Amino acid sequence: MKRIPPTARRGAATVGLAIASIALLTACGTTAANDGGGEAAEELGEFEGQVSLLAWPGYVEDGTNDPAVDWVTPFEEETGCEVTSKTYGTSDEAFNLMKTGEYDVVAASGDASLRLVAAGDVAPVNTDLIPNYEGIYDFLxxxxxxxxxxxxxxxxxxxxxxxxxxNTEVFPEAPTSWDVVFDKASENSGKVTAYDSPIYIADAAVYLMHHQPDLGIENPYALDETQFQAAVDLLKEQRAHIGEYWSDYLKEIQAFETGDTVVGTSWQVIQNVLEGSGAPTAVTLPEEGTTGWSDTWMIASEAKNPNCAYAWLDYIASPEANAQATEYFGEAPSNEAACEFRSEGSCEAFHAGDEEYASQIWYWSTPIAECLDGRTDVECVDYSGWTEAWSEIKG
Incomplete structure (x- = not known):
């Protein structure tokens, strides 16, 4: 999926506590972390002097794009692990790049993570070797x-x-249901938008979970043939009313500013931009719940620099570094203490740590044939099937 580029611009916070926790890693032992066998490390050894990262834009900032935004340099100075990084634009691109064996660590969204595991490209991690893991919200x-x-x-x-x-002028009262983009989409035909990705099929499944309970959908990423076809049919009906699908956030901002789009799926950070420009827009989390993302830093199964890879995972999970990276990108942090290091009001804007709010989100997960809802009597449609169907939906 194409993700939003960094939007917040905030100077680097103090990273002393984060570095202190990394320093503990060197005392964990002398055995190298991952030996390439796909098993979690039992202990760590000396840092190798470098680490290669693959990530979404805005996740690995070293001051090149903005001199005031740099959480990489302090990591390099304290660990001696020199960072090289490459950004990618979609989860499919990240999945393919990891097959080259050139990267020690990848920041993966849920629509790539299980594919990486299934392909043997990433290894399990020993969270005992990552001190800052303890500070991560339990619900993640x-x-x-x-x-x-x-x-x-x-x-x-x-x-x-x-x-x-x-659009608050078109909808004076906040909609309470996704029906405005599905069953009632004809009321604003041509001015409805939707996210341009196969994973959007899950959004239709979330809607059907509540409005067609007889389908028996328990997880929007675990759809058997009947359930999947129902979601596809719903999206084909919606297609007639879509003015434009979006993956570039700037295009969605422009469409809502001009009034060419009046309703559709979006992100909180996009609303923040539109609110700043005075556009008549608002966002809501409808009663059916919604989809969303929770990204994960993962270590390559044959990482050439496993000890520096573990050091990076611990560092980027620290309150200070996690605060900088997630605010710069425009999302809620994963570390419970990160809000102490973010600008005033930013955590509230993204509902950080609100477990009740988070419980309404079905986080992106890779659809696989082995149903994620635990069913063993049927096969579910895997991601390749979702990709093929998405092409048919868009026409």
């Missing part, structure tokens, strides 16, 4: 998109919800 740990068979496959980074955005 050991979830279906970042763990398998009781083993953690990374460290949560940031998270957010896909919200319903609406």
């Amino acid at each position: 740990k050991m979830q279906s998109w970042n763990s398998v068979d009781g083993e953690a496959y990374g460290v949560p980074h940031g998270y957010g919800a896909n919200l319903l955005m609406y």
